Amino acid sequence: MNIAILSGKGGTGKTTISTNLAVMAGGNYIDCDVEEPNGFIFLNPSDLKKEEVKVDYPVINDNNCTLCGDCAKVCQFNALVRTKKNIILFDKLCHSCHACKIVCKYEAISFKKREIGIIEEGKYNNIICKRGILNIGEPMAVPVIKDVLKDLPNGINFIDCAPGTSCNVVNSLSYADGAILVTEPSAFGLHDLNMAVNLVRNFHIPFGVIINKYNPKDNRIQKYCQKENIKILGTINYSRKVAETYSSGKMIIEIEEYKKAFKEIVKNLKEVFPWN
Amino acid sequence: MKIAVSSIGKNLDDMVDIRFGRCNYFIIYDTDKGFIKAIANRGQVSGGGAGIAAAQQIIDEDVDAVITGNMGPNSFNLFKTSDIKVYSCGSMKVERAIELLKEQKLEEISQAGPAHAGMGARRGFRGGR
Amino acid sequence: MELTVISGKGGTGKTTIALSLSELAKDVAKADCDVDAPNLYLFHKGIDIKKEVFYGEKKAVINKEICNGCKTCENICRFDAIENGIINSFKCEGCGACVLVCPQNAITLEDYKTANTYITKTKKGVISRADMEIGAEGSGKLITKLRQNIREVTEDNTLIIIDGSPGIGCPVISSITGSDAVLIVTEPTQSGMEDFIRVMELCNHFGILTLVCINKYDINKVMSENIEKFCEENHVHLVGKIPYDDTVIKSINELKPIIYYENSMANKAIRSMWENIKEHINQIKNNF
Structure with a gap:
């Protein structure tokens, strides 16, 4: 069972x-926020194995190339340019779609692979921790996300997604059997939660909301969830202690009060997401 | 000498568009024959790689020089490889910029600035489009 | 300014x-x-004085009347975006590879709406x-x-x-x-x-x-x-x-x-x- 956290x-x-929940529920932690994968700061898993993520890029064989420019014309991403002397590739714009090879009449295009990120996998106590890291300066996160998710461990996987509703999140969600939407009680929080709800509804999977930085005086999220018939899985209070624990890289379930809150969430999770 | 100028409009008395990749038009001008044509910039409608799309268009026009305000390193390097000179000017009419070029009063950009991390980012440019 | x-x-x-x-x-x-x-x-709070549809991407569109279900497009697509002759617009990156290989010429790349743009008047x-x-x-x-x-x-x-x-x-x-x-x-x-x-x-x-x-x-x-x-x-x-x-x-x-x-x-x-x-x-x- 894969649960995406958005x-x-x-x-x-x-x-x-995501990290505290994974530990509390005894599930695996999968970090798909590959542009800023921060979960390992808290879990610090041991026995890390690393694997490269590679993508295809076209290589022009100058002996065969007639400089007809069809490849540059067909590329929807402006990754190829024909100058008077040669074909120039902007590898970071290339989506590895192979359209240039399909269109080339002179068999002048072949493909090589280049690294755009890595995948790391290790253990924290009994749970498996896995993350993708996009190399700095690389614009396309989706291939890394797909590589992380194509081969997931058994059991419950908590998938920490990128923020927002971009195609990175969409790609992560397509592997999920359920989703948890994390929000905060503010006008911005509600506005952006609504965007996330609209996204998740496209996937027809069960989902619930966790209100972080909970403020008992502000019930706008509860009102919204009631109206939209969305289950609230739990609330996490905001306190200076949490901020300090977080900034020192520790798990907040080390604080008794928060351990309780997460226990409660795990209980509620089992109602929304059927698993054994 | 054939020149391309990034422009807000289609005429010589329109202002130079100081953005290269996302300018509205390119005015193609020949120092012997005068005004040749105005072409819509394909870079303006491309999701990503605007400067590159614009540069391809200019290279295909076979010009000797480009006048614009700002240019990213990707386009600049393409022009360098293609032996097309790049001149920088401020906000002024296209015809004035051409005059200044003829009088050799425009600054030639001879060095690319730092690459903007190859269009990439940790946050922001996520889909690569 | x-x-x-x-x-x-x-x-x-x-x-x-x-x-x-x-x-x-x-x-x-x-x-x-x-x-x-x-x-x-x-x-x-404001009033929207102008609203426009913005087409920021291209996506493949299959003309079902011409498509004969040969699946050539499905095999060429690197993004797993085509299944049983239907384009998954979330996955399609608009590369056009399918357009190139379709023997029936049943696929085109079309502008795809990515946003509404507004001009809103406020106090x-x-x-x-x-x-x-x-x-x-x-x-x-x-x-x-x-x-x-x-x-x-x-x-x-x-x-x-x-x-x-x-x-x-x-x-x-x-x-x-x-x-x-x-x-x-x-x-x-x-x-x-x-x-x-x-x-x-x-x-x-x-x-x-x-x-x-x-x-x-x-x-x-x-x-x-x-x-x-x-x-x-x-x-x-x-x-x-x-x-x-x-x-x-x-x-x-x-x-x-x-x-x-x-x-x-x-x-x-x-x-x-x-x-x-x-x-x-x-x-x-x-x-x-």
Whole structure:
């Protein structure tokens, strides 16, 4: 069972929730926020294995190339340019779609692979921790995300997704059997939660909401969830202690009060997401 | 000498568009024959790689020089490889910029600035489009 | 006159600062180019005076009447976007490989709606903004459109404040090119600092007047000093240091801009920063 953890807005505490929840529920932690994978700071898994993520890029064989420019014309991403002397590739714009090879009449195009990121896998106590890391300067995260998700361990996997509702999140969601939406009680939080809800509904999977930085005086999220008939899985209070624990890289379930809150969430999870 | 100028409009009395990749038009001008034509910039409608699309268009026009305001390193390097000179000017009419070029009063950009991390980012440019 | 507020890293308070400055300025218009989290317009109720559909991508479309179900397209697609002759628009990247191989010529690439763009009139000036479709990306093309939209409805001497895209990629470049000044909002954290340096190099490359603001500067004073030193060495102007202030969260929750909380420390710091920014802006243009 794969449960994706999303947040419309950045900085809502998605990673905090994912890591603590994984440990509390005895599930695996999968970090798909490959542009900023921060979960390992808290879990610090041991026995790390690393694997490269590679993508195809076209290589022009100058002996065969007639400089007809068809490859540059067909490329929808402006990754190829024909100058008077040669064909120039902008590898970071290339989507590895192979359209250039299909269109080339002179068999002048072949493919090589280049690294755009890595995948790391290790253990924290009994749970498996896996993450993708996109190399700095690389624009396309989706191939890394797909590589992380194509081969997941057995059991419950908590998938920490990128913030927002971009195609990175869409790709992560297509591997999920359920979703948890993390939000905070503010106008921004509600606005961006609504965007995330609209996204998840496209996937027809069960989902619930966790309110982080909970403030008992502000019930706008509860009202919204009631109206939309969305289950609230739990609330996490905001306190200076949490901020300090977080900034020192520790798990917040080390604090008794928060351990209780996460226990409660795990209980509620089992109602929303059927698993054994 | 054949020149391409990034422009807000289609005429010589329109202002130079100081954005290269996302300018509205390119005015193609020949120092012997005068105004040749205005072409819509294909870079303007491309999701990503605007500067590259624009540069391809200019290279295909077989010009000797480009006048614009700002240019990213990707396009600049393409022009360098293609032996097309790049001149920088401020906000002014296209005809004035051409005059200044003829009088050799425009600054030639001879060095690319730092690459903008190859269009990439940890946050932001996520889909690569 | 355009001032673009950018941040590199997300969550540094960019929107709060952009909003505050636009409240302090007299004749002002806004463009919300942070299209993934478009929160700038939430503060003022307004009326949409113009709405347009924005086609930011291309997607493959199969003409079912011509398709004979040969599955050549399914096999060529590198994104697993075609299943049983149906295109999954979430997965299709619009590369056109399927168009090339279809023996029936049944597939075309067509413009795909990625957003609605709006021009909204509020009590505090007009705002140009976008509402993205689910799963769509904010592209440089969309940012260019949003900036074009606001220029069309404003006078030359109106100050346009742009809430720029986060990151340092294509949308950011589109947010800053051709603008008169850039304000970088950074915070004293390791990741904040790294992104700040990258975004500053970008501004330098485009030769734009660059101003810097350290938000929550007092949460890590050592790091703040490093940022200050870095600014000095690189000749960029530090125009403001905003202290950490819980009132900012309150301001967001009450949808009341921070500058209307008189006793707020952040308010005071932002106001004095605005005076600094005005000086710099007046140096480039003397007309407002």
